[in-house]
Every structure is written in C-alpha cells, then in structure tokens.
Amino acid sequence: MRVVEVSEPGGPEVLRVVERPEPVAGTGEVVVAVEAAGVNPTDLAARQGMTVGDSASPPYVLGWDFAGTVHAVGEGVDRFAPGRAVVGMVPWYAVHGRVGAYAERIAVPQEWVLPRPEGLGAVDAATVPLNALTAAQLLDRLPVRPGSQVLVTGASGAVGGYAVQLAVRAGHRVTAVAGTGDEEWVRGIGAHVVLPRDTDYSGVGEFSAVVDAVPVGEALFPAVARGGKVVSTRPVADAPAGAGIVQEVMLVDLDLPLLERLVGEVAAGRLRTRVERTFPLEAAADAHRAAEERGRRGKVVLTP
Structure with missing residues (x-):
C-alpha cells in the first residue's frame, strides 16, 4: 500500500x-x-x-x-x-x-x-478532529463565563473558525480577526465584530480572554487587559514585565468523548x-x- x-x-x-x-x-x-x-x-x-x-x-x-x-x-x-x-x-x-x-x-x-x-x-x-478539539480545549483554558467578551485571531482558519463558533454557542460575545475576503464567512459563523488581519491592536479595546489561533504574539498585547489571559498553540514572545498578562501554550489532547460531541455537531450542521x-x-x-x-x-x- x-x-x-x-x-x-x-x-x-x-x-x-x-x-x-x-x-x-x-x-x-x-x-x-x-x-x-x-x-x-x-x-x-x-x-x-x-x-x-x-x-x-x-x-x-x-x-x-x-x-x-x-x-x-x-x-x-x-x-x-x-x-x-x-x-x-x-x-x-x-x-x-x-x-x-x-x-x-x-x-x-x-x-x-x-x-x-x-x-x-x-x-x-x-x-474536524485536530482543529475542533484544539479550539474547544483552548476555550476551556480561558477564564470566561456566559456573556464574556472573547477575542479570536485567525478566525478565517480552521482552529479559529471552530473557536468562534464554540465561543458563540457558549454565550460569549466574539470579536474575530479575519483575512481579507473572509469577513462574510466569519460573520456567518457568529462573530459579533469582525476586524481585518492588519488590525492595529492598540485601538480595539481590552479583552480578558483571547484565543490567539495565528498566533499573532507580541503585537496582540495592547488588546489584552491587565490580568487577561491569552491561549495559543505555539510559543510567542513574553508579555511586557508588569503587564499582568497570562499566556498559556496548549498541546491538544485526544479526548474521545469531546471529539465525539464535536463530530456530532458538525454532522448535524450546528458547527460549520x-x-x-x-x-x-x-x-x-x-x-x-x-x-x-x-x-x-x-x-x-x-x-x-
């Protein structure tokens, strides 16, 4: 073979x-x-x-x-x-x-x-498996309650796209960063605010919960509130001393029951x-x- x-x-x-x-x-x-x-x-x-x-x-x-x-x-x-x-x-x-x-x-x-x-x-x-599991497990590491403001970078991609959808389904308000021409897709999967890929993060507000699916890294820090948390799948630069930003790098875990739920959601059309x-x-x-x-x-x- x-x-x-x-x-x-x-x-x-x-x-x-x-x-x-x-x-x-x-x-x-x-x-x-x-x-x-x-x-x-x-x-x-x-x-x-x-x-x-x-x-x-x-x-x-x-x-x-x-x-x-x-x-x-x-x-x-x-x-x-x-x-x-x-x-x-x-x-x-x-x-x-x-x-x-x-x-x-x-x-x-x-x-x-x-x-x-x-x-x-x-x-x-x-x-579905790697991308949706990664998105779900990134969100699980954020200090969020229903109604939280969540920033998601790379929302045009697979991990970011699943993260947007799962965050919206959990009752969060999502600001998403999307590639040029993908704004309609990202709005269609539930993002409340869509920003362009070349966004200046110093002018978008401050978020306590960030999924950095690109990852953007250092340029993203102005958008993170003091005490806020950024989760990503790859290491990035350290946050400035005294900024109070928590960063966590996550490696995906093969969680079969969670994967079964996510696959079922895609099969049912509830995740796109x-x-x-x-x-x-x-x-x-x-x-x-x-x-x-x-x-x-x-x-x-x-x-x-």
Whole structure:
C-alpha cells in the first residue's frame, strides 16, 4: 500500500509516495482504509523538521486527521466491524510519524477512532478532529463565563473558525480577526465584530480572554487587559514585565468523548466547516503548497 513519507526535513518536494507492507491489526487495533486525511499547519511544520518533544527521524509519515472505513479488526476490538465508516485522530506528537494519516490504510488503536455519523462525508469529517478539539480545549483554558467578551485571531482558519463558533454557542460575545475576503464567512459563523488581519491592536479595546489561533504574539498585547489571559498553540514572545498578562501554550489532547460531541455537531450542521481543495495522495507536495498559500478559503484535504 502507498504512504507519503518525509524523506528529509525541507520543502514540499521532500514528500514522496512509497510502497509499504499492508498494515496488520494488532490486539485492540483496527485497520482503516483512509478516504480523507486533513492537511494541517502542524504537518507543514513537521515536514520541515519542527516537531514537539523528540524529533522524528526520517523517513516518517505525516497526518493527524483521518476518515474512512474499517478494513479489518484485531483481537479484542469490540467497538467496530469491517465496513464501518469512521473518523479519528493520530496523536502525532506522541508517535512522531511511526503512524500517520497520509496513507491508503493505517493500523491504529480503537481508542483513536469514532463511528462516523451517517451523512457526514469523509472529506468534511477529516477537517474536524485536530482543529475542533484544539479550539474547544483552548476555550476551556480561558477564564470566561456566559456573556464574556472573547477575542479570536485567525478566525478565517480552521482552529479559529471552530473557536468562534464554540465561543458563540457558549454565550460569549466574539470579536474575530479575519483575512481579507473572509469577513462574510466569519460573520456567518457568529462573530459579533469582525476586524481585518492588519488590525492595529492598540485601538480595539481590552479583552480578558483571547484565543490567539495565528498566533499573532507580541503585537496582540495592547488588546489584552491587565490580568487577561491569552491561549495559543505555539510559543510567542513574553508579555511586557508588569503587564499582568497570562499566556498559556496548549498541546491538544485526544479526548474521545469531546471529539465525539464535536463530530456530532458538525454532522448535524450546528458547527460549520469548509474545504477549499482536495488532492490525491500522489499530489501531497501540491497539497502542501496549496496549504501554504495566503488567502486560502478552507481546508486542504488528501483523498487516498
């Protein structure tokens, strides 16, 4: 079967399609025939050799998010049978490319996999796990009550877009920063105020709760109230001494019950997602080039 390997850290050209042995389901594992695999910013970073914790040693396989159909099950699997439509997430920081979603089939523990609701296509499903879980867990770290004012950067992107929607559903008033041409989309998912990407943050007010999904980093500090908190997925510059700004960097946790709720919300149309382009597995390098383009409208997804 075919997988996409990173031959060495570098640009999109280091992605190569190779043949590997068919995966076999071990005890407690399922083999999934992958129909869609999300391309995420963390994949672009990992391709360049920027990983969290121990570095991955080439060749390694990228990909967190997958959706497809159960191909085979191992001993002790009691939640799935062959033919079941599923969606799941590889905790890539933990496995460092030993398993990745950029493949025709993958063998994974059944604890990484959920039944895919009827009516939710594989491509849309593959945009949910990493992005929606990250958004939900970022919001969980903010000191907010219903009616709070929340600032979300990167609202045009997948994590920021889910963060806007989840914050609005929780009863917060959201000010969102969106890319040019994406203002209508961001308003449509519930943002109360939409600011342009090149906003001067010294003039937007002060927020006690900020999801920095870009992250913007230092330029954002004028918009954070004393005692306010900024949550992000990557380290940024330290806040000025005496500013009273709390910063927290979060790594996503594979919370299966939470993911099941989020997938159900997308399937029911209560959370919205969008896909700009799909690429076959052999065009993974082109998919990465597309994912690196500014002004993109939605996710890039591989379709093995």
